[in-house]
Amino acid sequence: MVKIFQYDEVPEIQTTSGRLKGYFYNGEYIFKGIPYAHAERFQMPSEAKWDGVKDVTSYGLVCPLLEQDIPRGELLVPHRYWPQDEHCQSLNIWTTTLDDKVQKPVVVWLHGGGYFAGSSIEQVAYDGFNMCMFGDVVVVSVNHRLNILGYLDLSPFGEKYANSGNAGHADMVAALRWIQKNIALFGGDPHNVTIFGQSGGGMKVADLMQIEAADGLFHKGLMMSGVSSDGVQPSCTGDGREIVRALLDELHIEEAEIEKLETVPYYELAKAYLKVRPAIAEKGGYIGGAPLINDYYKGHPLGHGLREPAGKIPVMIGTVFGEFSFAPASFNKLELTEPEMEEIVGKVYGKYTKAIMQAFAKAYPGKNPMDVLYVDRAMRQPSKQLAKLFAEAGNTNVYLYDFTLEFPFMHNKIAWHCSDIPFFFHNTDKVEVCGMPGVTDKLEEQIFGAFMNFVKSGTPGFEKLPAWPAVTTEHEPTMILDRACEVRINFDDALYELIDGILPPFNLMEMMKGQNVQH
Numbered sequence: 001m002v003k004i005f006q007y008d009e010v011p012e013i014q015t016t017s018g019r020l021k022g023y024f025y026n027g028e029y030i031f032k033g034i035p036y037a038h039a040e041r042f043q044m045p046s047e048a049k050w051d052g053v054k055d056v057t058s059y060g061l062v063c064p065l066l067e068q069d070i071p072r073g074e075l076l077v078p079h080r081y082w083p084q085d086e087h088c089q090s091l092n093i094w095t096t097t098l099d100d101k102v103q104k105p106v107v108v109w110l111h112g113g114g115y116f117a118g119s120s121i122e123q124v125a126y127d128g129f130n131m132c133m134f135g136d137v138v139v140v141s142v143n144h145r146l147n148i149l150g151y152l153d154l155s156p157f158g159e160k161y162a163n164s165g166n167a168g169h170a171d172m173v174a175a176l177r178w179i180q181k182n183i184a185l186f187g188g189d190p191h192n193v194t195i196f197g198q199s200g201g202g203m204k205v206a207d208l209m210q211i212e213a214a215d216g217l218f219h220k221g222l223m224m225s226g227v228s229s230d231g232v233q234p235s236c237t238g239d240g241r242e243i244v245r246a247l248l249d250e251l252h253i254e255e256a257e258i259e260k261l262e263t264v265p266y267y268e269l270a271k272a273y274l275k276v277r278p279a280i281a282e283k284g285g286y287i288g289g290a291p292l293i294n295d296y297y298k299g300h301p302l303g304h305g306l307r308e309p310a311g312k313i314p315v316m317i318g319t320v321f322g323e324f325s326f327a328p329a330s331f332n333k334l335e336l337t338e339p340e341m342e343e344i345v346g347k348v349y350g351k352y353t354k355a356i357m358q359a360f361a362k363a364y365p366g367k368n369p370m371d372v373l374y375v376d377r378a379m380r381q382p383s384k385q386l387a388k389l390f391a392e393a394g395n396t397n398v399y400l401y402d403f404t405l406e407f408p409f410m411h412n413k414i415a416w417h418c419s420d421i422p423f424f425f426h427n428t429d430k431v432e433v434c435g436m437p438g439v440t441d442k443l444e445e446q447i448f449g450a451f452m453n454f455v456k457s458g459t460p461g462f463e464k465l466p467a468w469p470a471v472t473t474e475h476e477p478t479m480i481l482d483r484a485c486e487v488r489i490n491f492d493d494a495l496y497e498l499i500d501g502i503l504p505p506f507n508l509m510e511m512m513k514g515q516n517v518q519h
Helices: 129-135 164-186 200-209 241-250 255-262 266-282 338-363 369-374 380-392 421-425 440-457 493-502 508-512
Strands: 019-021 023-025 028-035 053-055 090-095 104-110 138-142 188-198 220-224 315-320 398-403 477-481 486-489
Touching: 028 129, 090 129, 090 164, 104 164, 104 200, 104 440, 129 138, 129 440, 138 164, 164 188, 164 200, 188 200, 188 440, 200 220, 220 421, 220 440, 241 255, 241 266, 315 380, 338 369, 338 493, 380 398, 421 440, 440 477
Parallel strands: 019 053, 104 138, 104 188, 188 220, 220 315, 315 398, 398 477
Antiparallel strands: 023 028, 028 090, 090 138, 477 486
């Protein structure tokens, strides 16, 4: 069948920012690179305005990175690379209608990459076309400021820099506000907006719940591999006096001339920051790079409690089995004998090896015993803690999942960080390693169907999945997403208790040493 493209026939859209023109392709209207805000460096965003008709048929520029991206690990997480500029506040929309009376659910994607990297189009699986088409929803993805542009506190040096330590989050709030004002023009319902994100994007979902300025701008949230402990993302406290003064010294700028930091070429600024940061970080000082706890942002719920409005928002929270286990194994787990397995596991767990392997077999029946070496210690436990916190706030729409699929790569590699994204986006056709006949299509339908039902109703119940009960103060039911999906309750508590009693606390930086893989 010939796919239809239209441009001249697509009407101009009059938004609160100005007129814009997108295009139509294969059943959808697509708008790329819509400016939702503008801001000068280290300052708060204001709504974008323009004269005339803006052509929005190309993705917007993405936030500059502190260091050069290097393509690697592309089979695990295929990427797209794009030109960078600090004026990066733009969003993309996919919709099947421009009728403002239709009011379809709206889903807003917040990309991963921690708070320092990534973009709305960085991963191939971020494309919104299939989600829009198969889910009958309006899909939006957002670019915002990152790293020192989005999260460096200069507030001690002048009122114009008030809240600069949260500029990236203020961008996201501005994007959500723009969506509230304009999404009906694209067939969306401003009263049914779900924000979702993975990794850093999942963290951003929780963060936005802790910002009063975002209240009412979204109504549900999905956090994918994005609930962290201090071993992954330490809390950002203090202020920017020391790091900014170190920057000024490195750049030979007097403190009285602080405004010169606004015009230093970005890559010179980044180079200076990377040079002065380690010494301050080593002694536990503020270095930016994450949202700043202040009157604007109340801090992550696990450390600072849930704001009352946040406790009422329906949430899905999930992880994948292996999370940061990107490095290839030095063995083929499918060919090992039981004594060989015990020997390898013993190098980590010593005299506790048999007990660990027994506890793992009980928690994950049917999985290869060697997978105990990759069980996630970064996200799963904090995710369960956050789910319980929501339940304790009286929220009856809190749902946990654990994505435990094995892939036909390096002898049945267990699910890694980002590997569930194609299934949630209905984009497994775009990610080669997902090519598993008889497995992928079925699981994609189950995951995508559950997510779309959550978007529409606040519950992920789906006829092709077992009943999915909500988390309560007493029980933490988890939907296992795998070749066979099932609900299991508090199934891994004993395993984690045993692991945590043997191994030191999880530290991502230590784990990633030697794992030269982009994610």
